[in-house]
Amino acid sequence: MQLLCEDVDFGLDPLPDFHRRMAALREAGHRVVPVRYLGETAWLVLRHAEVAGLYRSEEELPAAPAYRRHSEPAQGKTLLCMEGDEHRVNRLLVSGAFHPGAVREAVERSLVPLANELIDTLPPGGGADLVAAFSRRYPFKVITGMLGLPVADEPLLQQWLDGLFQFPWNPQRAIEARAAITDYLAPVVAERRARPRNDLLSLLATAEVEGRTLSDEEIYAFVRLIFPAGADTTYLTMGSLLWAVLRDPALHRRLLREPALRDAAVAEGLRLYGAVCLQPRYTERAITLAGVTVPANSVLLYGNACANRDPEVFEEPDAFRLDRPVRHREVTFGGGPHFCLGSHLARAELRTALGLLLDRLEGLALADPRHPGPEGAVLRGVRTLPVTWKAVKSAP
Structure with missing residues (x-):
């Protein structure tokens, strides 16, 4: 053919x-x-x-054979590389932080404060690339916060994770990045096993299902997976959703007047502009x-x-x-046993970001109404979004 x-x-x-x-x-x-x-x-x-x-x-037609080829060398044996009982048990071990109840609690505890914190750093009037200033940083900060990793380490983590994404085009850089992340995480995981806290790394270090616990390498592999699976896909979808709303003045006005419709806007954004x-x-x-x-x-x-x-x-x-x-x-989130574990978290992040940006950035608009929108095929989204606004309102 x-x-x-x-x-x-x-x-x-x-x-x-x-x-x-x-x-x-x-x-x-x-x-x-x-x-x-x-x-x-x-x-x-x-x-x-x-x-x-x-x-x-x-x-x-299992998912694992594809992931063993295009991600396991850099990320390790993640959930996506597993099948059968191994996948079922490992998914149960890591799923506690992602069920709907845990996400609802996280919205108030961290999602809203983190979004407001980033908006507070924006200049009071003028403009910026909203992807660089907000939508790329926000999902990444959510995940580092969930894991309980220091804010000061975020730039270094971002550098290593960017290296992981170089596989298979630059395998040497990807393998070096994997080793650096492992070296960084090893003492942190050991400390969480000894003295658990209220964070995702502690949950991973102490979880037990059917007599099974996670090894150190299984924890490292999950962390190597959660950043591209959670942060990158969410930031790309977020940029596309914001572009779609801002390019349509009638839609923008309606979402300002009727906040109850924002969940529907997120659902349509995920259908039309899901990053994967x-x-x-x-x-x-x-x-x-x-x-x-x-x-x-x-x-x-x-x-x-x-x-x-x-x-x-x-x-x-x-x-x-x-x-x-x-x-x-x-x-958008796949299906079957590998249905995206973070789907509830992604929806909550998109809903939080959309609402707070619309409510707090007065006069928010595209800097150029001719912005071409999303691009890419495997991972598709808006990677730059120049915008302007008149004022930044105080957080509610």
């Missing part, structure tokens, strides 16, 4: 016109198509039915999907963003609608 969209590489190119291309493929009747990805051939899954079905088919646009997977044997045979040892790209705009499922799929029925049909 001939490669489609031959002029682009879905792993390397910015693809500002990604959704136009995907709509054209759907309209041509395609459901699974071969495309170029990191210089190789990958099979892109376009429709909601197939994407959602694949996430549910963990036994037939394409989710790489790997076939260890040949499979047939929507009548298309995908060979063994092939990369599959689950089209999360394509499925979330599938007209077979969503009416007016490209429209940002605050009245859309909430049926949780979007696949």
Whole structure:
């Protein structure tokens, strides 16, 4: 089968016109198509039915083989590299801090104060890149706060974590970053085992399920995973959501007047602009999907963003609608046993950030209404967002 969209590489190119291309493929009747990805051939899954079905088919098409190839060398054996009982028990061991009740408590304890703290650092009038000044920093600070790591160490942690993301393009830097994070965490984990505190690292160091506890390396691997899985995806989605609201004055005004609609805005933002646009997977044997045979040892790209705009499922799929029925049909957070552990936290961070930025930055507007919006294909989002405002209101 001939490669489609031959002029682009879905792993390397910015693809500002990604959704136009995907709509054209759907309209041509395609459901699974071969495309170029990191210089190789990958099979892109376009429709909601197939994407959602694949996430549910963990036994037939497990996630672990893909993660063992593209993340385990840098991050270690994370939850995503595990299957069966090993995955089930390890997920139970780390899940306590992420259930809805824990997230609701965290909103008041840390999410709101951290957002206000960052807004307080903004100049009283003028402008800034809202991604650099707020949305990239906020999810990162939430995670370091949850782990109980010192604020003063955040720049160093950010540097090491940026190094992890260089795999596989710069494997040496990624491996060095992994070693640096391990050296940093080793005495901290030992201290939390001996003297637990009220933080996530202490929970990980002391949790027990079915007679199992987490080893030091399992804790380190979870920390190496939580930053890219939690901070990077959330900041990219946050930037895209803010861009979508600010580029639509009517939507912006309505969210200012009717705060109760902000949860609906977050839900639509996650559907339309979830950062994990394409989710790489790997076939260890040949499979047939929507009548298309995908060979063994092939990369599959689950089209999360394509499925979330599938007209077979969503009416007016490209429209940002605050009245859309909430049926949780979007696949933004994946599905099946590997459904995103941090989904409740991500929603809470987006809701907190959107509300406080709208309420506290008077006259908030895009510096250039022609801002092109999100870009990227595997991880898609707004990476810079120049804005202006008239005044910073005091925190409520």
